[in-house]
Structures are given as C-alpha cells and as structure tokens.
Amino acid sequence: MKIAVIGTGYVGITTAASLGELGHQVIGVDIDREKISKLSKGILPIYEPGVEELIQEQLRDKTLFFTTDISEAVKESEIIFIAVGTPSLPNGQPNMTYVEDVAKELGKSIGEYKIVVNKSTVPVGTADRVKELIISEIRQRKLQVAVDVISNPEFLQEGKALQDARKPDRIVIGSDSEVAKEKMCKLYEKVDAPLFITTPRNAEMIKYASNAFLATKISYINEIAKLCDLLRVDVTDVAKGMGLDKRIGPHFLQAGVGYGGSCFPKDVAALYSMGKNAKMEMSILRQVQEVNNSQPEWLLEQMSNKLKGFHGKRVALLGLAFKPDTDDIREAPSLKLIPLLLQAGAFVIAYDPIVHSKIKDRFPDIILAKTAYQAIKNTDAILLCTEWKEFLYLDWLKVKEEMKGQHVFDARNVLPQKELESYGFLYWGVGRNSSAN
Ligand SMILES: NC(=O)c1ccc[n+]([C@@H]2O[C@H](COP(=O)([O-])OP(=O)(O)OC[C@H]3O[C@@H](n4cnc5c(N)ncnc54)[C@H](O)[C@@H]3O)[C@@H](O)[C@H]2O)c1
Structure with missing residues (x-):
C-alpha cells in the first residue's frame, strides 16, 4: 500500500520504517527541513537502535522517500498517518496546534477518498475534530470528497521502538468506517499481534488510560519504597514478590527517581485535565503526579543527609537521558536533579x-x-540516574580508587549492592535496606 507519515520524530520515523519493512511504499513528511535533509541521506536525527539501518536499506530500495511537501505525499498515498507532537501546555492540556495544522494542510491537498490515521496521542474526540477541519478545508475548495479519520494510537517505547513496532502487544484501531477498518487490517496483516477494533473515542481513551496506569504503577512503588526506607525493608524484593502475582505482573514496578520522558508526564496531565473539563476530579492521577514530582527532591534529601550537605561536594551524575538507549531528555529526571544539586552548592560532573x-x-x-x-x-559521590548498560558493568575496584568519597546513590536500583559494599562503598538505593542508612 502507499502510505504517508506526517511527522518524522520518534514515532513517525519508526512507523515509516516498520511499515516499509512490511512491504509498503512510504513517504515521510516533516516541516523540519534539516530533519528531512538528514533522513534523505539515510542519517537518523535521533538515537533509536536499528532504525537508521532500516531506513538506509529502504532508501536504497527506493521504497521510502522523505519530503517537506505534504501535498505531494498526500497525492501519492491512500493512507495518511499523523504522527506529530502533542506536548503539554502549562495547564496540562495537550497542545493540539500541530495536529490541527496538519489536518488543515491535508484538507488543502486531498482531492479523492483518503484514510487519515491519527497516531499522535490525542484527547477523546480528536478524530471527529480532525475530520471537521479536513472537510471544512475541502469544502472551501468547492469539492465533495469523502475522508475517514480513524485512531491508531502508538504504544512503542523509545530505546526499543523497532522491536515494539515489529511485535506490539496489541494494535488498537478506532474506526467507525468499515472500509477503513478493512484497509487497516490489511495494512497490518503481516504483524504478529492481536488487533483490537473499537470506536475512535474508545481508542483515544485506551492510549491515555494505558499510559496513566503505567505511571500509576511507578508512583505506587515509589511510595512503597519510601516506607521501605523507613522500615528497613528492601523494595526490590517486595516488588519481585508482588510481581510474581499474575494479576500484578513484574513490569513498571521498579522504584527509582520517578518517571520522565515525552509521554508519561504529559499524558497523565492530559488525562487529568480531560477529567477536569468533564467536571470530574481524578484524584488518583493528582496523587500520581504529586508523588512523581516530589521524588527527585526526596532523593536529594536522602543524599544530602548521608553526605552532610552538598556544599562544595563533587557529584558524578551518571545518565542524562530519561531512559537507556535513547537520546531523549524531554522531562528527564536529570533535568530536575541538576538544578537542585547546583542550588545546594554541589559541583556536577555529568556523563x-x-x-x-x-x-x-x-x-x-x-x-x-x-x-x-x-x-x-x-x-565525593556517584548518583546513577539512567540505567545505561555500561554503568552496570563498571570496574568498581577502579571506581573506588579514582573516587575521593565512597557514596554511591543508585536512583534506579540496578547496581550490584553486595559487590559494591564488599569494595567498601556506602551504597544507597531507593527504598532498599542500604549500608548507607
Ligand atoms: N515518543 C514516544 O515514545 C511516543 C510513544 C507513543 C506515542 N507517542 C505520541 O506520538 C506523537 C509524536 O511523538 P514523538 O515523540 O514522535 O514527537 P517528536 O517531537 O519526536 O516528533 C514530532 C515531529 O512532527 C513534526 N511536525 C510538527 N508539525 C508538523 C507539520 N505541520 N507537518 C509535518 N511535520 C510536523 C516535527 O517537526 C517533529 O519532527 C505524540 O503525540 C506522542 O505523545 C510518542
């Protein structure tokens, strides 16, 4: 099939490459000229394992193209994906400008039946709104053209985006149109994943409810971790014991410095504000956000107690990305920790x-x-903030020799506590029964 993907960020470029891999002909569109120029040369402007090789192959095979010209892409395609950003506004609502701009642009170019698929994470009702905008532009051109706008939310995780696109847990398709449903099933027929077909409004809610649930799990275990810290209990064992219960599961139960990234903070805030717009206070989500926002401060308070203040202390901050295997620093915990450390008088050496x-x-x-x-x-101290693999295999004897102090603060609970303690480090993990306590 012939596909256009509007927006070539983390989601758009992975969608383009993975649809290309399924044998479809794909055009990627972006307003960022530099991005398109790099992509056309096979250079990935982001760090996402495996994607660059795939786009290089498809560029060579001439099955993938990039352009800044949306009308050219629209003309050539039967299905058009929207994968532009929906970042948070200061009031927590998502900024819909990018999606709406694309809808208007599409309306200026569409001249025959098209299926428009929304992959961006958007509030309930957006499929209808996008359709309205497209149709209104088409009408201004005195044309009568049918368009189906459907929802196909994305669930990929940065760092393993390709893996998730190749074998997702599920593909959610929200469509009121039988024609569009059939086309979408055909589009994904080679993907080994259950298809869940529902209405656009349900699909839009599934995305927010899923992300908010995962964020809730993280804030929940972080709150348990704080209590574990006070009661000399190890939260990593608690989480393991909990996770063995199939009703709970082991995922997203790692206590740490809190969730970050371009999705969880903004999606929880968006769902909360969707509730507010519907005159409903979603108190769980308020608490989820509060726990998460206070986690870096709580962590630095623990550090400050152990180090007897930060003034003049040299702190090595290991890991800046919001998670391993990505270059994304949007809402990364490091962005909250650095100013707090500097304000407290620490010298920060980051890597x-x-x-x-x-x-x-x-x-x-x-x-x-x-x-x-x-x-x-x-x-004086190490603060591990992102669990990049290379930090798990440091030569700790060498580290001990090179360091002035002996404190290791593991904000992701991933370092080998016993080994570190055997070398004479004072280890502190989030909610662990640590030697530094
Ligand atoms: N990043 C993730 O892990 C992830 C996972 C699932 C869902 N999502 C959702 O997918 C959407 C995209 O996220 P992302 O991280 O890929 O965003 P991003 O910021 O990395 O990329 C968005 C791209 O859209 C382009 N763009 C903006 N306006 C445009 C226009 N009018 N025409 C063409 N291109 C335009 C931008 O230049 C940018 O390259 C968001 O709604 C996000 O919530 C993201």
Whole structure:
C-alpha cells in the first residue's frame, strides 16, 4: 500500500520504517527541513537502535522517500498517518496546534477518498475534530470528497521502538468506517499481534488510560519504597514478590527517581485535565503526579543527609537521558536533579553515553565528562540516574580508587549492592535496606 507519515520524530520515523519493512511504499513528511535533509541521506536525527539501518536499506530500495511537501505525499498515498507532537501546555492540556495544522494542510491537498490515521496521542474526540477541519478545508475548495479519520494510537517505547513496532502487544484501531477498518487490517496483516477494533473515542481513551496506569504503577512503588526506607525493608524484593502475582505482573514496578520522558508526564496531565473539563476530579492521577514530582527532591534529601550537605561536594551524575538507549531528555529526571544539586552548592560532573550538547547548552555550569571513569574522578559521590548498560558493568575496584568519597546513590536500583559494599562503598538505593542508612 502507499502510505504517508506526517511527522518524522520518534514515532513517525519508526512507523515509516516498520511499515516499509512490511512491504509498503512510504513517504515521510516533516516541516523540519534539516530533519528531512538528514533522513534523505539515510542519517537518523535521533538515537533509536536499528532504525537508521532500516531506513538506509529502504532508501536504497527506493521504497521510502522523505519530503517537506505534504501535498505531494498526500497525492501519492491512500493512507495518511499523523504522527506529530502533542506536548503539554502549562495547564496540562495537550497542545493540539500541530495536529490541527496538519489536518488543515491535508484538507488543502486531498482531492479523492483518503484514510487519515491519527497516531499522535490525542484527547477523546480528536478524530471527529480532525475530520471537521479536513472537510471544512475541502469544502472551501468547492469539492465533495469523502475522508475517514480513524485512531491508531502508538504504544512503542523509545530505546526499543523497532522491536515494539515489529511485535506490539496489541494494535488498537478506532474506526467507525468499515472500509477503513478493512484497509487497516490489511495494512497490518503481516504483524504478529492481536488487533483490537473499537470506536475512535474508545481508542483515544485506551492510549491515555494505558499510559496513566503505567505511571500509576511507578508512583505506587515509589511510595512503597519510601516506607521501605523507613522500615528497613528492601523494595526490590517486595516488588519481585508482588510481581510474581499474575494479576500484578513484574513490569513498571521498579522504584527509582520517578518517571520522565515525552509521554508519561504529559499524558497523565492530559488525562487529568480531560477529567477536569468533564467536571470530574481524578484524584488518583493528582496523587500520581504529586508523588512523581516530589521524588527527585526526596532523593536529594536522602543524599544530602548521608553526605552532610552538598556544599562544595563533587557529584558524578551518571545518565542524562530519561531512559537507556535513547537520546531523549524531554522531562528527564536529570533535568530536575541538576538544578537542585547546583542550588545546594554541589559541583556536577555529568556523563551520558549519547546525550552531550543538549544538556550542556541548558546547564553551562556543569562539567560534561567524556567517559564514566572521567566523571567519577575525585568525586565525593556517584548518583546513577539512567540505567545505561555500561554503568552496570563498571570496574568498581577502579571506581573506588579514582573516587575521593565512597557514596554511591543508585536512583534506579540496578547496581550490584553486595559487590559494591564488599569494595567498601556506602551504597544507597531507593527504598532498599542500604549500608548507607
Ligand atoms: N515518543 C514516544 O515514545 C511516543 C510513544 C507513543 C506515542 N507517542 C505520541 O506520538 C506523537 C509524536 O511523538 P514523538 O515523540 O514522535 O514527537 P517528536 O517531537 O519526536 O516528533 C514530532 C515531529 O512532527 C513534526 N511536525 C510538527 N508539525 C508538523 C507539520 N505541520 N507537518 C509535518 N511535520 C510536523 C516535527 O517537526 C517533529 O519532527 C505524540 O503525540 C506522542 O505523545 C510518542
């Protein structure tokens, strides 16, 4: 099938590459000229394992193209995906400008029946709104053209986006049109995943309710972790014991510095504000946000107690991305920790395997190291903020020799506590029965 994907960010580019892999002919569209110029040369403007190789292959085979010209892409395609951003506004509502701009642009170009598929995470009712905008533009051109707008929310996780696109847990299709439903089933027929077909409004809600539920699990275990810290209980064992219950499951039960990234914070806020618009106070979601927002401060308070204050202390911050295997720092916990550490008088030496200039531009007062070993040299404490694989396999004897102090704060509960303690480190994990307590 011939497909257009509007917006070539984390979701759009993965969607384009994975649809190409299924044998479809894909055109990726973006308003960002630099992005399109890089993509046309086979250079991925983001870090996402496996995607660059795939787009290079498809560019070579001439099954994938990139353009800034939306009308050209519309003309060539039967199905048009919208995958532009829906970031939070200050009041928590999603900024729908990008989706609405695309809808208007589509309305200016569509001249025959098309299926428009919304992949962006959007409030309930957006499929209808997008259709209205498209039809109104078409009518201004004195044309009568049928358009189906459906919802197909995306559930991929950055860092393993391709894996998730190739074998998702489910594909949700929200459509009121039989023709569009059939086409979508055909589009995904080679994907090994259950198809869940429902209405556009239900599909839109499934996305928000799923992300908010995962965020709730994280805030819940973080609250349990705080109590574990007070009661000398190890939350990692508690989570393991809980996760063995099939009704609970082991995922998203890792206590830590809190959730971040471009989805959970904004999606929880959006769902909360959807409730408010419907005159309903979603008190669970308010608490989920409060627990998450306070987690970095709580963590630094623990650190400050153990270090007897931050003033003049050198802290190695390991990991800046909001999670491993991505360069995405949107709402990353590191962005909250750095200013708090600086305000408290600490010197911050940061290191991330992928994130470099983005963070330095934001925080000129920190030192950016080239390796983890360079970052930890002569520091009083290590704060592990992102669980990149390379941090799990550090040579801890070498680290001990290079460090001035002996405190290791593991904000992701992933380091080998016993091994570290055997080398004489004072280890502290989130809600663990730690030697540093
Ligand atoms: N990133 C994720 O892990 C993830 C996962 C699931 C769902 N989502 C949802 O998918 C959507 C996209 O997220 P993302 O992380 O890929 O965003 P992104 O910011 O990485 O990419 C959005 C892209 O859209 C482009 N764009 C904006 N306006 C445009 C226009 N008028 N025409 C063409 N291109 C335009 C931007 O230039 C940018 O390249 C969001 O609604 C998000 O909530 C994201």
